Amino acid sequence: MKKILIIEDNQDVRENTAEILELANYQVSTASDGDNGIASAKSFQPDIIICDIMMPKMNGYDVLLNLNKDKKTARTPFIFLTAKTERTDVRKGMNLGADDYLKKPFQENELLEAVASRLKKHSFLKKEFSKDLAGVKQFFNEVSMHEGIESLYENRDVINFQKKDTIFMEGDTAHALYFIQKGVIKTYKTTESGKCLVTGLFGPGQFFGQLSVLSDAGSYRDTAIALEDTSLFEIPKTDFKSLLFGDKLISNKFISMISNDIVELQEQLISMAFATVRQRLAKVLVDLSKKEILYHSDNKGISISREDLASLIGTATETAIRMLTDFKDENLVTLGVHREIYIENPKYLNNIAMFG
Numbered sequence: 097m098k099k100i101l102i103i104e105d106n107q108d109v110r111e112n113t114a115e116i117l118e119l120a121n122y123q124v125s126t127a128s129d130g131d132n133g134i135a136s137a138k139s140f141q142p143d144i145i146i147c148d149i150m151m152p153k154m155n156g157y158d159v160l161l162n163l164n165k166d167k168k169t170a171r172t173p174f175i176f177l178t179a180k181t182e183r184t185d186v187r188k189g190m191n192l193g194a195d196d197y198l199k200k201p202f203q204e205n206e207l208l209e210a211v212a213s214r215l216k217k218h219s220f221l222k223k224e225f226s227k228d229l230a231g232v233k234q235f236f237n238e239v240s241m242h243e244g245i246e247s248l249y250e251n252r253d254v255i256n257f258q259k260k261d262t263i264f265m266e267g268d269t270a271h272a273l274y275f276i277q278k279g280v281i282k283t284y285k286t287t288e289s290g291k292c293l294v295t296g297l298f299g300p301g302q303f304f305g306q307l308s309v310l311s312d313a314g315s316y317r318d319t320a321i322a323l324e325d326t327s328l329f330e331i332p333k334t335d336f337k338s339l340l341f342g343d344k345l346i347s348n349k350f351i352s353m354i355s356n357d358i359v360e361l362q363e364q365l366i367s368m369a370f371a372t373v374r375q376r377l378a379k380v381l382v383d384l385s386k387k388e389i390l391y392h393s394d395n396k397g398i399s400i401s402r403e404d405l406a407s408l409i410g411t412a413t414e415t416a417i418r419m420l421t422d423f424k425d426e427n428l429v430t431l432g433v434h435r436e437i438y439i440e441n442p443k444y445l446n447n448i449a450m451f452g
Contacts, residue, residue, distance in 0.1 A: 097122065097123045098122050098143045099144075100124050100145075100211065101124075101126070101136055102114055102117075102126045102127070103127045103130065103133030103146070103147040104147070104148045104151075105128055105152060106148070110126050110128065116204050116208070117211070122211070125140045125142065129153050129154065130155065130158060133145075134159060138169060141169075143215060143218070144174075144211060144215055144218070147177065149177065156176055156177075156189070160189070161192060164192075164193055173196075174193065175194065175195060175197065175210055176194050176197040177197070177200055178197055178199060178200065179199070179200045195217075196213070225353065232275050235349075256328075257322040257327075257328065258322065259323065259326075261321065262319065263321065263328070264319065264320050265316065266318050266319045268315060270333065273304065273306045274329065275302075276298055276304070276329075277300060277327040278326065279299075279300070279322055279326025279328075280297065280323040280324050280326065281296075281297070282294060282296070282323050284318055284321075285317070285318045285319070286319070293407055294408045297387075371449075373409060373416075373419055374419060374448060375448060375449055375450075376409035376410065376411070377405075377409050377416065377419050377423070378448035379449035380405065380408045381398065381423075381445060382439075382449055397436030399434070399436045399437075401435075402416055428441045429445075
């Protein structure tokens with residue numbers, strides 16, 4: 097049974113609202129002012145809160161602000177009750193994080209529909225989506241149903257690229273970001289001297305291109321090519337921004353799905369700035385092994401050109417080769433006939449990556 101907390105100073109409104117909800121098979125708790133409402137929210141732990149705006153001692157806005165400071169109550173769906181009809185009052189509540197509002201006096205069906213809608217959306221937001229194509233499509237499908245944005249799920253076919261195909265070029269108009277169903281993507285920037293700096297390697301279950309889509313320049317920051325036969329799921333810029341700048345809760349959910357790669361890129365840049373070449377090489381090899389991308393046909397060795405490896409660790413190709421030879425002499429890796437790299441001691445490599 098779902099639990100609902102009603103915070104309302106008017107006894108008649110409070111009791112009538114509680115009765116309607118109890119008859120609809122909800123478990124209801126009530127509070128007559130903001131202070132008691134906050135205390136009840138923390139002890140009762142409701143699935144949704146319905147709160148009046150104009151109350152003595154503490155108004156509804158302050159109640160919401162206080163609840164948002166507590167991790168246990170910050171994500172609880174929140175509906176304002178208001179007798180005010182001015183847009184500024186409604187907008188203020190929504191800007192503070194309220195999910196919905198009801199104008200008093202309201203009809204029974206309006207109350208029940210608002211509660212059911214918020215609970216349904218909250219249930220969706222708590223759901224975990226798998227980091228594969230099925231999970232991403234399920235996310236888009238459910239957002240489409242909840243928000244009525246039909247374009248999010250229309251014409252979402254997988255696009256196939258062959259090895260060495262270019263997905264986009266540095267400077268091209270950034271019209272979409274991509275999700276990788278299978279294959280490996282390399283992104284790189286070209287320096288003024290003509291050298292290529294690898295900015296990322298992405299495998300199945302990862303997004304790429306999101307920072308370019310958000311940039312003010314409106315163009316891709318680097319070039320993306322397929323290192324092997326690859327299948328991609330395209331997300332147009334307009335849909336991406338609808339998710340980011342629409343409903344705040346859905347936006348947070350979507351950001352959590354695409355942000356791991358951004359965090360990883362930040363860690364890579366910090367590593368390149370402060371770690372030794374030995375540490376950087378060890379970290380790249382460990383990361384590639386964990387992701388299981390760029391694996392040789394035997395599914396054990398990492399197949400990557402020495403030029404790309406050098407670009408990933410930010411050093412000259414000759415330096416990368418010498419360091420790789422050192423790792424071979426230390427029995428940390430072995431090298432195959434096709435220059436694939438087999439990790440023999442992942443634990444020690446990880447220690448090098450962390451501590452040098």
